[in-house]
Amino acid sequence: MSSGLQEWLDLVDEHDRVIGRVERDRAWRERLPVRVVNAFLVNSRGELWIPRRTRTKKTFPDSLDLSVGGHVGAGETYEAAFRRETREELNLDVDTLPWREIAAFSPFGTGLSAFMRVYEIRSDAAPAYNPADFSGAEWLRPRQVLSRVAGGEPSKGDLAELVRRCYGEEHGD
Numbered sequence: 180m181s182s183g184l185q186e187w188l189d190l191v192d193e194h195d196r197v198i199g200r201v202e203r204d205r206a207w208r209e210r211l212p213v214r215v216v217n218a219f220l221v222n223s224r225g226e227l228w229i230p231r232r233t234r235t236k237k238t239f240p241d242s243l244d245l246s247v248g249g250h251v252g253a254g255e256t257y258e259a260a261f262r263r264e265t266r267e268e269l270n271l272d273v274d275t276l277p278w279r280e281i282a283a284f285s286p287f288g289t290g291l292s293a294f295m296r297v298y299e300i301r302s303d304a305a306p307a308y309n310p311a312d313f314s315g316a317e318w319l320r321p322r323q324v325l326s327r328v329a330g331g332e333p334s335k336g337d338l339a340e341l342v343r344r345c346y347g348e349e350h351g352d
Contacts, residue, residue: 187253188213193287195294200253212286216261217341218247218278218298220269220306226320227342228305230313232335242333243324244313245341246300257296268313269306277301282345291337297345321346 186203191212206213220228227246234241249264251257258280265271282297308316319327321342328339 186250188250189253189255191294193285195285203250213293214251214257214260215293215295216247216249216251216257216264216298217245217295217337218261218265218300219281219341219345220246220300220302222303222318223301224318226318227324227346228316229319229324230308230316233310233312233314236312239333239335241314242335243327243338244335245338247298248335261296261298265300268309270309271300271302271306273300282341284344289340291340295337297341299345 187200188203188206189197190199190201190206191214192198193212195212195214201211201213203213205211222228230244230246232239232242232244236242247261247265247268249260249268251260255263262273265273278298278300280296281299284291284295284297286293305316305318324342325339328334
């Protein structure tokens with residue numbers, strides 16, 4: 180990176196045990212197993228708050244995204260990363276809202292990009308999101324998200340699979 184700043188991640192084995200450290204760009208370039216967190220903001224009607232990534236994002240520009248997503252830094256826990264990413268991306272303090280972990284996945288045998296924990300945050304209010312991350316957002320039923328992605332709308336790589344795995348094909352009718 181030209182700035183000289185490197186983001187270090189824990190390199191993990193097939194059982195999600197830390198075996199070293201790796202620079203973020205190298206991890207993705209070589210498809211090495213690392214950890215990420217994702218979260219869905221869900222309202223009382225069962226709709227997911229689905230943001231659109233900014234056009235300037237390095238990966239998946241101008242694409243539908245999860246409500247929250249990010250890497251677990253080297254030495255950081257999944258929950259600490261979830262709290263940090265939610266604060267950075269949505270300007271929300273999860274201590275003020277109901278939330279829970281809803282899933283844990285491995286990249287082995289799932290087709291997902293990394294080891295991940297998925298969280299659900301409950302709120303009927305759209306967050307004051309970080310405009311460096313997102314250009315807009317809308318509340319969508321899980322089926323609407325899947326339909327739009329299936330119809331060719333650009334989306335972050337794991338979005339549709341996580342909606343399917345966490346909310347099912349039939350949820351939200």
